[in-house]
Amino acid sequence: MLGHSLVAESIAALGFDWISIDLQHGAIGEADLVPMLQAVSRFDVTPFVRVASNDPASIGRALDAGVMGVIAPMVNDRAEAEALVAACRYPPRGIRSFGPYRAALYGGADYAACANDEIACVAMIETRRALDNLEEIAATPGLDGLFIGPSDLALALGLAPSIDCEEAEHARTVANIREAARSAGIACGIVASKPDLARRRVRDGFEFVGLISDVIFLVSGAASALKEVRS
Ligand code: 3PY
Ligand code: MG
Secondary structure: OEOOHHHHHHHHOOOOOEEEEEOOOOEOOHHHHHHHHHHHOOOOOEEEEEOOOOOHHHHHHHHHHOOOEEEEOOOOOHHHHHHHHHHHOOOOOOOOOOOOOOHHHHHOOOHHHHHHHHOEEEEEEOOHHHHHOHHHHHOOOOOOEEEEOHHHHHHHOOOOOOOOOOOHHHHHHHHHHHHHHHHHOOEEEEEEOOHHHHHHHHHOOOOEEEEOOHHHHHHHHHHHHHHHHHO
16 A cells, blocks of 8 residues: 555565555555566565556556556446456457556566466455346456455445454355355455454465555554553
8 A cells, every 4th residue: 555666575575475556545656556566576476456446548557567467446247347357358358458568578578478368357346236246247257356345345235344344244245255256266355454364264265365454564563562662
């Protein structure tokens, strides 16, 4: 969420499997994307972006900068999921325009040949309409995964927004989304802010778990150090 290459580099150096540069929430501008991707490219970490919206122009620009996975927020129905997939793929599988000015540097000489198969295309499930259209979204040809936004999902269910929401209806809905992904043969991911919940999500079969976030790590680390000093 913090738009500086040193933040991305510091997090990538810790050994995470993947990072997501969040252009939807947080303080990262589009101009921060290239330096952040350059900073993480020397590590064995897969760089994802969460785009601000499911918009082919923004998705194309993030891909050209060298992200290897796209997460689109608030995907509501099959048509929106198809539009997301098309934005991530070169013709004939999609509508992505060619110009991978940095992606080809990062991905190598076979970038154009491999991009359609290797870039992950992920739809967030976090709205009421998405729940109504869950199976159709999960079965979208070319979609690689579903990603649950627990806070927006809580709002969609009439609950208070919380990343670590553990209300029974929320838990049931999370399990349904996980099952829809499994039936469609695609991956399912979710965000957690507490390590024990992240571990439980992995045990429950989630293929990818996001451990939020740079801002929360910064504030919680500073807060606990300050508390200790004050005491
Ligand atoms: C949500 O909880 O709604 C998210 O999008 C998490 O990033
Ligand atoms: Mg959300």
